[in-house]
Amino acid sequence: MVFYSILPSPYQRDLFFELSRCAEIDLTVYYLEPACADSPWPEKPLQPYEHILPGFHLAWGLSRFHLNWHFPSTTQADVVVLNGYMNLTTQLLLRLQAKKVPCIFWGEKMVGSSEGIKGKLQKYLADSLKYCRAIAAIGTKAQQDYQQRFPDQPIFNIPYYCDLKAFSQNLPQRPRNPVTILFCGQMIGRKGVDILLQAFNHLIQSGYNARLLLVGREAELPQLLEILPEKTLHNLEYAGFQSPENLPEFFRKADLFVLPSRYDGWGVVVNQAIGSGLPVICSDGVGAGHDLIKPGENGDLFPNGNVEALAEVLMSYLQQPDKIKSASLLSLKKAKEISPAMGAQKWVEVFHKLTGKEIQCSIIK
Incomplete structure (x- = not known):
């Protein structure tokens, strides 16, 4: 495979590692590049089954x-x-290899097409997915999107799964006073940081005792902070970009997690927040929110871009400390369902459906 x-x-890589542990799977993974400036994760040694293509x-x-x-x-x-279909390498593989070997495309929900030449190019590249034997959509929203676009192909829902063990260790008693709200991601408009800052400012100006902890690349943050009153800034902490190994420490400092993205195909930080036992509040533009959050139980969804709605949801948690405690417990319960081993099992089931080959993978089970 x-x-x-x-x-x-x-x-x-967490998922690939679990698949590699299955004795009946001969796994090979090829990456198109070793790293990306937009995602500056520390480089780690590759596993024997992993390779970087020139x-x-x-x-x-x-x-x-x-x-x-x-x-x-x-x-x-x-x-x-x-x-990833928006690259020439995948296009070559789809148009040349798909006729010889069963191919599965694995991707997030497609974004709306751009205008002009770029829009036409996106449409042409997306058309190549018709050569796939099946599509593995990352989340329910993506599955619905692909089912509309490619009604004649099998569409499976296989979200992202990551190792959450480090996030689930040494958890504090929640909630604390003041309640700490965490955002983790790039400080950019697409992630809705401006929406969160406005909602948080409303909380502080209304007299609520809360802190906001921001973790991620600075990007547009200085401009966004310029318009906030001193009182709000006093209750805000920016911790900068953190490597994956350091993230559990910051999730442990929080009592609530918010991802207010205008668009997020999935949002792995939602997995991490759930693994940390946090109530998760997402905009309905976050793919992971529709699969991992049960509104009113382990978190809530709010309408994309609606500052007032986000502020109201946050106030409901600040006013009801027991709501934070119960939602935390339900997030930890949910975390057991989204381990890499569970993701690997989903892939094994898809492989069986497409090839007809039985795979006995005792490690995964």
Whole structure:
């Protein structure tokens, strides 16, 4: 079984490691590049089944187009899984390999097409997914999107799964006073940081005792902070970008987690927050929110871009400390369902459906 992915992201590597532990799976993973400036994870040694393909990429706005070479032969593979359609390498593999070996595309919900030449290019590249034997959608929202676009293909729901053990250790008693609200991600408009800052400012100006902890790349944060009153800034802490190994420490400092993104195909930080036993509040533009949050139980969803709605949800938790405690327990219960081993089992089931081959994977079970 061969995976082609963009780069060695920690959450995908957790899944690949679990698949590699299955004795009946001969796993190979190829990455199109070793690292990316937008995701500056510390480089770690590759596993024997992981390889970096030679090549380069071209940037066009926020899009990156990869071109790689020295493709190994996949004619002996039972299944090839491709992650990311907006690059030339995946396009070549889809249009050349899909006729020889069953290919699965694994991706998040597609964003709306751009205008002009770029929009036409996106439509052309997306059309190549018709060559896939099946599509593994990352989350329920993505599954619905692909079912509309490709009604004749099997569509499976296989979200991201990551190792949460470090997040679930040494958890504090919650809630504390003051309640600490955590955001983890890039400080950019797409992540809705401005929405969170406005809602938090409303809480502070209304007399609530709360803190806001921001973790992630600075990006647009200085401009966003300029308009906040001193009283609000006094209750805010910016901890900067943190490596994956340091993140559990910051999640332990929090009592609530908020991801107010205008758009997030998935949002692995939601997995991490649930693993940390945090109530999670997401906009309905976050893919993970629709699969991992049960509104009113382990968190809540609010309408995308609605500052007032977010402020009201936050106030409901600040006014009811017991709500934080019960939601925390339900998040920890949910965390047991989203381990990499569970994700690996889902992939094994898909492989069986497409190839007809029984895979006895005792380690996963």
